[in-house]
Amino acid sequence: xxxxxxxxxxxxxxxxxxxxxxxxxxxxxxxxxxxxxxxxxxxxxxxxxxxxxxxxxxxxxxxxxxxxxxxxxxxxxxxxxxxxxxxxxxxxxxxxxxxxxxxxxxxxxxxxxxxxxxxxxxxxxxxxxxxxxxxxxxxxxxxxxxxxxxxxxxxxxxxxxxxxxxxxxxxxxxxxxxxxxxxxxxxxxxxxxxxxxxxxxxxxxxxxxxxxxxxxxxxxxxxxxxxxxxxxxxxxxxxxxxxxxxxxxxxxxxxxxxxxxxxxxx
Amino acid sequence: xxxxxxxxxxxxxxxxxxxxxxxxxxxxxxxxxxxxxxxxxxxxxxxxxxxxxxxxxxxxxxxxxxxxxxxxxxxxxxxxxxxxxxxxxxxxxxxxxxxxxxxxxxxxxxxxxxxxxxxxxxxxxxxxxxxxxxxxxxxxxxxxxxxxxxxxxxxxxxxxxxxxxxxxxxxxxxxxxxxxxxxxxxxxxxxxxxxxxxxxxxxxxxxxxxxxxxxxxxxxxxxxxxxxxxxxxxxxxxxxxxxxxxxxxxxxxxxxxxxxxxxxxxxxxxxxxxxxxxxxxxxxxxxxxxxxxxxxxxxxxxxxxxxxxxxxxxxxxxxxxxxxxxxxxxxxxxxxxxxxxxxxxxxxxxxxxxxxxxxxxxxxxxxxxxxxxxxxxxxxxxxxxxxxxxxxxxxxxxxxxxxxxxxxx
Numbered sequence: 001x002x003x004x005x006x007x008x009x010x011x012x013x014x015x016x017x018x019x020x021x022x023x024x025x026x027x028x029x030x031x032x033x034x035x036x037x038x039x040x041x042x043x044x045x046x047x048x049x050x051x052x053x054x055x056x057x058x059x060x061x062x063x064x065x066x067x068x069x070x071x072x073x074x075x076x077x078x079x080x081x082x083x084x085x086x087x088x089x090x091x092x093x094x095x096x097x098x099x100x101x102x103x104x105x106x107x108x109x110x111x112x113x114x115x116x117x118x119x120x121x122x123x124x125x126x127x128x129x130x131x132x133x134x135x136x137x138x139x140x141x142x143x144x145x146x147x148x149x150x151x152x153x154x155x156x157x158x159x160x161x162x163x164x165x166x167x168x169x170x171x172x173x174x175x176x177x178x179x180x181x182x183x184x185x186x187x188x189x190x191x192x193x194x195x196x197x198x199x200x201x202x203x204x205x206x207x208x209x210x211x212x213x214x215x216x217x218x219x220x221x222x223x224x225x226x227x228x229x230x231x232x233x234x235x236x237x238x239x240x241x242x243x244x245x246x247x248x249x250x251x252x253x254x255x256x257x258x259x260x261x262x263x264x265x266x
Numbered sequence: 267x268x269x270x271x272x273x274x275x276x277x278x279x280x281x282x283x284x285x286x287x288x289x290x291x292x293x294x295x296x297x298x299x300x301x302x303x304x305x306x307x308x309x310x311x312x313x314x315x316x317x318x319x320x321x322x323x324x325x326x327x328x329x330x331x332x333x334x335x336x337x338x339x340x341x342x343x344x345x346x347x348x349x350x351x352x353x354x355x356x357x358x359x360x361x362x363x364x365x366x367x368x369x370x371x372x373x374x375x376x377x378x379x380x381x382x383x384x385x386x387x388x389x390x391x392x393x394x395x396x397x398x399x400x401x402x403x404x405x406x407x408x409x410x411x412x413x414x415x416x417x418x419x420x421x422x423x424x425x426x427x428x429x430x431x432x433x434x435x436x437x438x439x440x441x442x443x444x445x446x447x448x449x450x451x452x453x454x455x456x457x458x459x460x461x462x463x464x465x466x467x468x469x470x471x472x473x474x475x476x477x478x479x480x481x482x483x484x485x486x487x488x489x490x491x492x493x494x495x496x497x498x499x500x501x502x503x504x505x506x507x508x509x510x511x512x513x514x515x516x517x518x519x520x521x522x523x524x525x526x527x528x529x530x531x532x533x534x535x536x537x538x539x540x541x542x543x544x545x546x547x548x549x550x551x552x553x554x555x556x557x558x559x560x561x562x563x564x565x566x567x568x569x570x571x572x573x574x575x576x577x578x579x580x581x582x583x584x585x586x587x588x589x590x591x592x593x594x595x596x597x598x599x600x601x602x603x604x605x606x607x608x609x610x611x612x613x614x615x616x617x618x619x620x621x622x623x624x625x626x627x628x629x630x631x632x633x634x635x636x637x638x639x640x641x642x643x644x645x646x647x648x649x650x651x652x653x654x655x656x657x658x659x660x661x662x663x664x665x666x667x668x669x670x671x672x673x674x675x
Binding site for chain 1: 443461571573
């Protein structure tokens with residue numbers, strides 16, 4: 001079992017919702033990532049989503065695209081990202097870490113080689129944005145054999161039969177994409193999200209996280225009232241970008257936003 | 267990945283792709299969850315209208331009266347004589363409305379969009395040919411049209427940008443990544459995921475997630491169906507070889523597909539070797555890349571050791587793409603088609619040669635196919651027949667050619 005299920009279990013017991021930050025590994029430079037991960041844990045996050053930079057992030061808006069470009073200027077590879085998790089684990093054995101990215105870097109590394117390296121570094125889950133369950137059989141087998149959870153997206157366009165199929169293939173948690181669009185897009189309709197999350201819950205006992213369009217403490221608090229986890233990405237990455245030349249100030253700005261969200265979520 | 271079938275066992279080419287869009291290990295649907303349902307809707311609509319006599323009659327009428335089909339099969343006698351080998355025929359897709367094969371597909375997809383009740387059309391474009399062909403059909407059907415184009419390509423292809431704007435399209439410069447065709451495709455996908463309810467995405471090549479590679483192939487196959495019938499009628503037999511340039515590969519698949527079961531017909535896809543395969547500055551994923559996943563399908567790609575997509579180089583903007591249609595990947599692995607490459611320099615020489623010997627100015631894309639035939643034809647018998655897909659005309663390229671040769675227009 002990965003760290004994800006126990007973490008959600010503990011949160012549920014404590015009556016709390018998970019706060020999950022997304023940052024792109026290697027942004028703005030490779031040295032920033034591990035200290036940033038520790039700083040986010042310090043600020044009160046429960047699970048970390050670490051983005052694997054990709055040259056063609058089709059599902060992402062401009063904020064995360066540019067984060068990928070900054071990281072790729074340093075040639076940050078999937079192997080290096082796994083290495084960052086390993087370093088993070090030297091001081092933090094508890095906080096679950098999910099890698100999020102696109103299939104091609106994993107495909108080129110090889111499913112088995114990836115799963116071995118990720119597992120021994122202490123990775124808990126993998127979310128491959130462009131790998132629906134229909135195409136994911138071989139990768140999922142490699143992940144499960146090493147207790148890494150395959151995390152899947154659900155979208156406003158996912159009809160009931162798909163929701164059932166995806167929930168059956170997923171473990172750890174499912175990630176509901178709160179709007180039709182790319183990351184960092186407009187704000188969301190919380191009532192509509194609440195209805196959809198309720199529909200998803202009728203098909204699964206897995207925790208349901210909600211992401212896309214959550215940028216401040218207020219929206220985090222509102223979404224946490226209807227979901228098990230609040231996922232925030234572009235708002236953090238924007239702060240990292242604003243302090244591109246002073247990563248330490250970037251880490252402080254990220255921590256501040258997250259601490260505010262944590263407080264508002266209770 | 268599935269094993270490659272034994273070469274001796276003939277494949278049923280019409281059995282591809284399978285129900286999930288796979289051509290052997292290639293193709294498929296590698297997209298984010300939001301697009302899975304819209305793709306399913308598109309597949310259902312396409313399956314339904316593909317067998318609908320009314321839809322097909324409307325398509326045929328448009329291809330005849332609006333595009334100007336059938337396009338002629340022209341015997342390039344002087345070129346053939348000079349090469350001293352096989353008889354070279356040109357399938358004149360350059361004579362279509364808008365000057366290239368691209369319109370065969372945009373006509374079909376736009377009719378589908380209309381049937382599906384979509385009011386807004388989006389497209390990506392590299393050289394601008396697909397953008398122009400899309401803006402053209404959108405204007406005709408009164409649909410809103412947005413074309414994504416790399417900022418770099420907008421600089422290189424100013425006349426086509428103006429043409430699209432004249433046709434009423436909104437041309438959006440894409441400034442991310444390498445600012446070329448692949449980034450325009452990313453941006454069009456982002457638009458589609460945001461506006462799926464009213465928007466139809468017209469992909470211009472045989473790549474992307476299922477059903478695009480099959481659908482675009484089927485719309486472009488009119489090229490090969492006509493060429494096959496024309497060749498039989500004119501010469502009483504099938505050609506010995508077909509030659510077409512391959513960027514994403516839509517004109518090549520369009521010519522090849524109706525001949526796949528004719529095993530005596532050799533198929534040559536010509537990729538852009540740019541400054542030379544050995545320099546790394548090229549756009550030849552089939553000749554020098556390896557399989558990976560990009561833009562919704564598994565196929566051969568230009569990528570680095572970490573799986574990042576790398577920049578491509580070709581004098582021809584239409585071939586400047588790091589991937590290729592998944593059916594080409596499958597035809598390569600199965601040995602049915604051969605993929606070769608031609609450098610910028612060879613393509614330029616072929617551009618001039620065809621212009622001077624036949625009075626036909628070919629697109630720089632198509633010039634790659636001509637360049638390969640200049641090597642191939644002399645090795646073949648005088649009664650052998652080669653058909654080149656002359657996929658587009660070269661008017662759009664005269665600025666590029668002049669600039670390369672230091673001429674100010």
